[in-house]
Amino acid sequence: MANMTVFGAQWGDEGKGKIVDLLGSEVACVVRYQGGNNAGHTVIVNGQKTVLHVIPSGILHDGTLCIIGNGVVLDPFVFLEELENLRLKNIDTSPKRLFVSPKTQLIMPYHKVLDSARESMKSAKGKIGTTGRGIGPCYEDKMARIGVRAGDLNDKELIRQKIETALIEKNILFKNLYHVDEMDVDAVYKEVMAVADKLLPYVQDTTAIFYELKKQGKSCLFEGAQGVMLDIDHGTYPYVTSSNTICSNAGVGAGVPNEFITEHIAIVKAYTTRVGAGPFPTELFDDTGKYLQQKGGEFGATTGRTRRCGWFDACVLRECYRICKPTTFALTKLDVLGGLDEIKICVAYTLNGKEIAVPPSSAADFANVQPVYETLPGWKEDISSCLTYEELPENAKKYVARLEELIGVEAGFVSVGPDRNQTIRR
Numbered sequence: 001m002a003n004m005t006v007f008g009a010q011w012g013d014e015g016k017g018k019i020v021d022l023l024g025s026e027v028a029c030v031v032r033y034q035g036g037n038n039a040g041h042t043v044i045v046n047g048q049k050t051v052l053h054v055i056p057s058g059i060l061h062d063g064t065l066c067i068i069g070n071g072v073v074l075d076p077f078v079f080l081e082e083l084e085n086l087r088l089k090n091i092d093t094s095p096k097r098l099f100v101s102p103k104t105q106l107i108m109p110y111h112k113v114l115d116s117a118r119e120s121m122k123s124a125k126g127k128i129g130t131t132g133r134g135i136g137p138c139y140e141d142k143m144a145r146i147g148v149r150a151g152d153l154n155d156k157e158l159i160r161q162k163i164e165t166a167l168i169e170k171n172i173l174f175k176n177l178y179h180v181d182e183m184d185v186d187a188v189y190k191e192v193m194a195v196a197d198k199l200l201p202y203v204q205d206t207t208a209i210f211y212e213l214k215k216q217g218k219s220c221l222f223e224g225a226q227g228v229m230l231d232i233d234h235g236t237y238p239y240v241t242s243s244n245t246i247c248s249n250a251g252v253g254a255g256v257p258n259e260f261i262t263e264h265i266a267i268v269k270a271y272t273t274r275v276g277a278g279p280f281p282t283e284l285f286d287d288t289g290k291y292l293q294q295k296g297g298e299f300g301a302t303t304g305r306t307r308r309c310g311w312f313d314a315c316v317l318r319e320c321y322r323i324c325k326p327t328t329f330a331l332t333k334l335d336v337l338g339g340l341d342e343i344k345i346c347v348a349y350t351l352n353g354k355e356i357a358v359p360p361s362s363a364a365d366f367a368n369v370q371p372v373y374e375t376l377p378g379w380k381e382d383i384s385s386c387l388t389y390e391e392l393p394e395n396a397k398k399y400v401a402r403l404e405e406l407i408g409v410e411a412g413f414v415s416v417g418p419d420r421n422q423t424i425r426r
């Protein structure tokens with residue numbers, strides 16, 4: 001099997017965790033290459049649900065190695081809590097199969113305070129829907145070259161110096177702008193160093209691990225978080241996340257040449273959802289929107305926030321294809337559409353009287369587009385027990401075929417239910 005990426009094609013929450021888990025036993029290693037614990041991957045195996053926030057979804061397969069790459073921002077406290085939850089399920093999370101790059105940036109206590117203080121100060125109109133988990137401020141410190149990296153935990157003096165440097169500016173903001181308590185250098189240092197010994201055994205040269213696997217002819221899967229439309233450069237800026245979510249960031253975020261990665265699997269939900277603020281042309285505010293929300297269980301795995309729901313948006317997928325050029329896509333939650341008399345697909349937008357095929361780069365313009373729909377007949381059959389593509393109702397197959405035409409690539413996977421086994425491979 002080739003090295004591959006699995007990435008979200010829309011606004012996240014497409015079901016990446018399920019597909020990564022499905023393929024996890026077929027690769028030697030699963031690498032998470034960006035984002036933090038602001039994204040949750042839900043995996044259901046034989047009815048048992050496991051929610052993963054930062055540990056790669058391949059962890060549920062014995063023998064599959066898992067790497068948290070340098071492009072991730074890691075909250076050490078969340079990481080250790082997640083380890084403990086997995087141990088309670090008798091899942092092997094030892095440092096012999098789970099690794100953290102020494103270059104991975106650590107989310108510090110002051111990042112979370114700054115994130116929440118900044119968002120709470122904004123007016124309702126100015127909020128972007130951050131999770132308040134310190135993701136953005138951590139990436140900011142990375143770019144400002146004052147971030148704390150996982151490998152730094154080996155040097156106590158360096159850690160203290162970095163905390164002191166970071167708090168010079170942040171305490172001024174806390175006191176004079178956000179009117180929250182300043183943070184004490186000693187207190188933050190003690191809090192972080194209290195978990196250092198637990199995290200350090202996992203910190204290893206992850207690029208060397210990848211090269212050793214490649215030498216042995218073994219393959220790796222590179223797991224993304226969020227989706228293309230939340231990419232810091234290519235998404236609906238400023239209503240985006242703080243990292244590059246597109247698949248070409250896998251090499252940068254994992255520390256490997258992109259030429260080694262030849263397959264790209266876009267995860268595509270059969271309808272569209274997004275969490276937080278920002279333009280969403282196909283959003284439904286009627287009973288159909290509520291139907292999708294309830295039947296699809298559209299509530300955030302990490303935050304519990306209700307997801308906004310709408311019809312499938314082919315314009316978003318055209319943009320995904322232009323930027324990422326997936327080699328196949330996995331269609332998820334097709335079963336949720338069952339029971340609807342008709343299903344709409346947004347095939348274009350109109351903006352200022354002109355028809356356009358892809359999202360405009362301006363969020364203001366994107367908020368003003370009007371969707372152009374075509375309507376397909378729905379189906380009433382329950383497809384959750386279908387084992388082959390041929391077993392699907394004709395109207396379901398017509399829907400998949402139309403999405404393939406609009407996206408420009410074939411669906412290699414069709415999910416008909418939440419469990420690992422409820423996935424048709426073509």
